[in-house]
Amino acid sequence: MLVQICVTVLTTALLVAAACYTESPPEQRWWAGGNVVTCVGLALSSMVTLPVLIHGVLGYGVIALGLGLVLRGLRVHCSATLSWTFIAALVGIALLIPAYFTLVAPSLRARLCFSGFYFAILNWMCAVVVARHGVWRVSGISLAGFILLGLALFLRGVHMLLHTDPADTTSSLVMGLSTLAIPLAQICIAFGLIQMVMWRYAERLRRLSTLDALTGALNRAGLEIQGKRVGLRALRAARSLAVIMIDVDNFKVINDTHGHPVGDEVLRHLARLVKLELRPHDLLARFGGEEFVLVLDGVNLAAALNVAERLRARIESEVVELDNLSVRYTASMGVVCSDEHSYDLIRLISAGDAAMYDAKRAGRNKVIAV
Numbered sequence: 001m002l003v004q005i006c007v008t009v010l011t012t013a014l015l016v017a018a019a020c021y022t023e024s025p026p027e028q029r030w031w032a033g034g035n036v037v038t039c040v041g042l043a044l045s046s047m048v049t050l051p052v053l054i055h056g057v058l059g060y061g062v063i064a065l066g067l068g069l070v071l072r073g074l075r076v077h078c079s080a081t082l083s084w085t086f087i088a089a090l091v092g093i094a095l096l097i098p099a100y101f102t103l104v105a106p107s108l109r110a111r112l113c114f115s116g117f118y119f120a121i122l123n124w125m126c127a128v129v130v131a132r133h134g135v136w137r138v139s140g141i142s143l144a145g146f147i148l149l150g151l152a153l154f155l156r157g158v159h160m161l162l163h164t165d166p167a168d169t170t171s172s173l174v175m176g177l178s179t180l181a182i183p184l185a186q187i188c189i190a191f192g193l194i195q196m197v198m199w200r201y202a203e204r205l206r207r208l209s210t211l212d213a214l215t216g217a218l219n220r221a222g223l224e225i226q227g228k229r230v231g232l233r234a235l236r237a238a239r240s241l242a243v244i245m246i247d248v249d250n251f252k253v254i255n256d257t258h259g260h261p262v263g264d265e266v267l268r269h270l271a272r273l274v275k276l277e278l279r280p281h282d283l284l285a286r287f288g289g290e291e292f293v294l295v296l297d298g299v300n301l302a303a304a305l306n307v308a309e310r311l312r313a314r315i316e317s318e319v320v321e322l323d324n325l326s327v328r329y330t331a332s333m334g335v336v337c338s339d340e341h342s343y344d345l346i347r348l349i350s351a352g353d354a355a356m357y358d359a360k361r362a363g364r365n366k367v368i369a370v
């Protein structure tokens with residue numbers, strides 16, 4: 001029990017420190033708060049010299065509240081929530097059943113069995129939420145921790161059920177193993193939760209550094225990273241790789257006539273239209289001010305020309321509305337394919353760029369393939 005309390009205090013301190021860190025995400029605060037409360041509950045239930053209503057009833061209620069808060073933090077992490085009614089119900093069960101076995105039908109064995117099974121279930125509920133998070137290499141450690149903790153508590157419950165005198169149980173193998181497993185699981189959970197938050201931050205950073213903030217398309221860095229992957233995949237599978245360069249016509253005039261916010265809306269509008277054409281493996285990147293690159297995997301020149309022509313016509317027919325203002329715009333496009341050039345994305349882009357400038361010279365609002 002002493003080892004358990006020490007580990008709980010240590011992991012709690014870790015989480016509290018992490019949660020107090022400025023701008024820590026809300027889930028981290030719920031986990032920290034939940035662990036502090038669980039720790040208080042554990043301390044209360046181990047103080048057997050206090051009245052039984054405190055260590056045998058209130059202690060369990062406080063532990064359930066702590067686990068409820070941890071569960072809420074996990075749900076928040078997965079962009080969901082957990083109502084206070086549900087948490088109150090968890091606490092209510094943890095108070096009522098031990099109270100029954102204390103006041104109505106006193107039985108230490110029944111109370112210990114209940115605590116083992118009930119807290120096992122609460123930990124497995126946490127495991128289910130973590131499992132739904134989906135990214136196993138990130139959430140695997142905390143998932144294993146919750147499952148192990150639930151298993152240790154469950155076995156304790158089974159053990160209590162099979163032994164008539166709870167006082168005999170301390171020397172048994174099950175109790176010894178679970179005493180070892182519980183702090184181990186708590187360490188796994190604490191580190192696993194921190195890893196989940198770090199991963200979330202890393203994902204956010206990756207998105208910020210590879211996406212264009214205005215249009216949500218990839219930026220140059222994103223195109224470089226993902227373009228290489230798409231190019232290699234197409235080359236290995238001997239599929240054609242097509243590139244369409246798209247440039248808004250007379251964009252400077254739009255900016256000068258209606259202002260930059262309208263110009264920005266035109267760019268967002270164009271990105272939205274092009275995204276409708278994308279399949280899961282295709283890429284859209286903002287290459288420069290008003291220039292976009294569309295990379296199509298498994299598409300030959302004729303099919304890419306069709307896509308570009310469809311896009312050009314759609315852009316020409318659309319109206320961008322902003323602040324009671326209606327703006328029309330057109331775009332010029334250059335289309336190239338690996339069948340005529342190479343799989344090297346830089347070469348494809350530069351050939352596509354040349355074709356796009358040919359389209360500009362040919363009068364704009366045109367598609368030219370080379």
Ligand SMILES: Nc1nc2c(ncn2[C@@H]2O[C@H](COP(=O)(O)OP(=O)(O)OP(=O)(O)O)[C@@H](O)[C@H]2O)c(=O)[nH]1
Binds near residue numbers: 249267
């Ligand atoms: N609103 C807005 N304008 C931008 C952005 N990035 C670049 N621009 C503007 O885009 C304009 C590009 O003008 P040009 O390169 O002359 O091209 P254009 O007017 O489209 O002419 P053509 O390409 O020959 O049809 C410049 O005025 C830039 O200031 C942006 O993010 N938002």
